[in-house]
Amino acid sequence: MVFTILFYTFVVATAIQVVYYLFFCSFAFEKKKEKNGDVNIPISVIVYIKNNADILTEYIQHLVKQKYHDFEIVLINNASTDNTLDILEELQKKYANLKVVDVKNTEAFWGNKKYALTLGVKAATHEHLLFTEIGSKTLTENWISEMASNFSQEKSIVIGYQKLKRNKNSLSNLFIRFHHLLNNIQAFTFTKFGNPYKATNHNLAYTKSEFFRVNGYINHVNLFIGEADLFIKDAATKTNTTYTTNVNSFVGARKKITFKEWISLQKKETILNSLYKTKHQFLLRLFKISKVVFYILAIYIAVINWVIALPVVIGYFILQYVALGKAASKLQEKNVILLLPFLDICFVLVQISIFISNQISKPKHWK
Template sequence: MIFTILFYTFVVVTAVQIVYYLFFLSFTNIEKTQKDADVNIPVSVIVYVKNNADILINYIQDLTKQKYTCFEIVLVNNASSDNSLGVIEKLQKDFSNIKIVDVKNTEAFWGNKKYALTLAVKAATHEHLLFTEISSKALSKNWIHGMASNFSQEKTIVIGHQKLKHKKNSFSNLLIRFDYLLKTIQSLSFVKFRSPYKATNHNFAYTKSEFFKVNGYINHMNLFIGEADLFLKDAVTTKNTTYSITIDSFVVSTKSLSFKKWFSLEKKASILFSLYKFKHRFFLRFFHITKLLFYLLVSYIVFVNWKLALPFIISYYLIQYIVLGRSASKLHEKNVVLLLPFLDICLVLLQISIFISNQISKPKHWK
C-alpha cells in the first residue's frame, strides 16, 4: 500500500517536472519586433563605475568601437575612492560621446547604487537607455544594435543575456554555469508568456519614459539589491517587455565566478526572491519542490522495483536533455549539459545546503 502511494506520487512529480521543462523550452521561439535594418534610434549606454580605475581605459576604448550610428556613453562614478574619476575625465577628452555623472556620498544615499543610477538616467540625453557594468563586456561590436533592434512602439523594455566566463577544467565553473543556464531559461520563459520577473543590469534596456512612469527605484530605494529585478516588477506589463537571444546582443563576464562567491551570492539572492510577485515565487518553488521529491522518491522506488521506475527515469532525463540541450545551443552554452544527470543532482544538494545555511545565518543586504 505504501509503495503504491509513493509510486503514484513519483509518477505525478515526474509528469510535473516534464511539463515544467516543456514550458521552459518556449523561450527558444521568439519573434523579432522589427527589422534590423530599420534600427537608428539614439541610445544612451549607462555604465556603472565604482573603483574601477585599473580597467576603465581598456573597457571604454573597447566600448567606443561599437558599430552603431548614434550613441553616448554615460559613465556614472559612484563615489569611487580610487582614481576612477580622473581616468574617466581623461577619457572624456578623447571621446566626444562620453558624459560623466560624478556622484558624491550624501547622508541620505550613502553609497546607494540605485541613487547613482537614477542620476545617470536623468543625465542621459536619449530616450532609449542601455545598462551594463564594467565586470562584463560585449561579445560583439554590434551589441548596441543587437539590443536596440528589439525596441518598438510596443516593446519598451528589453532583457539581454549575460554569459558567464568559461574556465577550463573546472567542475565548479561548469556547475555554476549549469545553474545559471537553468535560471536563464526559467526567466526567459516567463517573458515569453508575458510575465517577466528577472533581468540583469549587465545587459538591460528600457526607455526613460518607463523609468519615470514608476518613479524609478523609489519603491525599493532603501534596498541595496535588485535594481533590475525590482524595477522590472514595477514597470512590466503584459505587452511592454521582450528579450534578445541573438549572440550579437550578448555580454560576457570578464572574470570567472569562484564557488565561494557563487554560494554567497546564492544565499543573498534569497532576499531578492522573497520580493518577487507571489505567482513567480509559487511556480519557482513548486518546480524545486517537485524536483527534490523526484530524487527522493526515485531512490526508494529503484531500490524496491527498478524495472517499474526505469521508463519514468528515462523519460525525465530524455526530456530534460532535449530541453536544456536546445536551450544551451540557443544561448551558445553547448558544453554545459555534457554531465547533465550528475550536475542536476549536485545542484539539488547545493540548493538544500543553501537553504539550511540561510536558516542558520540570514544573509544581509549587500552594497
C-alpha cells in the same frame, strides 16, 4: 499503503517536471523573432563604475568601437576612492560622446548603487537607455545595434543575456554556468509568455518613460540588491517586455566567479526571490521542490522496484537533454550540458544545502 502514497507523489512530481521542461521547449524551439528592421533611435549607454581605474581605459576604448549611428556613453562614477574620476575626465576629453556623472556620497544615500543609477538616468540625453557594467564586456561591435533593434512601439523593455566566463578545468565553474543557464532559460520562457520577473543590469535596456512611470527604484531604493529584478517587478507588463537571444546582443563576464562568491550571490538571490510577485515565487519554488521530490522518491522506488523507476528517470533525462540542449545551443552554451544528469543532481543537493543553511542562519536584507 505508504509505498502507494509515495508512488503517486512521485508521479505528480514527475508530471510537474515534465510540464516545466515542455514549457522550456517552447523557448528553446522558438523561431527567430521578427524585429524592428529600421533602427534609427539614439541610445544612451549607461555604465556603472566603482573603483575600476585599472581596467577603465581598456574598457572604454573597446566600448566606443560599437557600430551604431548615434549613441552616447554615460559613465557613472559612484564615489570611487581610487583615481577612477581622473581617468574618466581624461577619456571624456578624448571621446566626444562620453558623459561623466560623478556621484558623491550623501548621508541619505551613502554608497547606494540605485541612487547613482538614478542620477545616471537623469543625466542621459536620450529616451532609450541601455545598461551595462564594467564587470562585463561586449562580445561584438553590434551589441548596441542588436539590443536597440528589439525596441518597438509596444516593447519598451529589452532583457539581454550575460555569458559567464568559462574555466575549462573547473567542475564548480561548470556547475555555476549550468545553474546560470537554467535560471536564464526560466527567465526568458516566463518573459515569452508575458510573465517577466528577472533581468541583469549587465545587459538590460528600457526607456526613460518606463523608469519614471514607476518612480525608478523608489520602492526598493534602500535595498542594496535587485536593481534589475525589482525594476522588472515594478515596470514590466505582459506586453511591454521582450528578450533577445541573438549572439550579437550578448555580453560576457570579465572574470571567473569562484564557488564562494557564487554561494554569496545565492544568498542574495534568496532575498530577491522573497520579493518577487507571489505567482513568480510559487512557480519558481514549485520547480525546485518538485525536482527535489522527484530525485528522492526515484531513489526510494528504485530500491523497491527498479523496473518501475528506471524508465521514468531515463525519460526524464531525455526530455531534459532535448529542452536544455536546444536552449543551450541558442545561448551558445553547448558545453554546459555535457554532464547534465550529474549537474542536475548537484543542483538538487545545492538547493537543499542552501535551504538548510538559511534555516540555521536566516539571511538578512542587504541595506
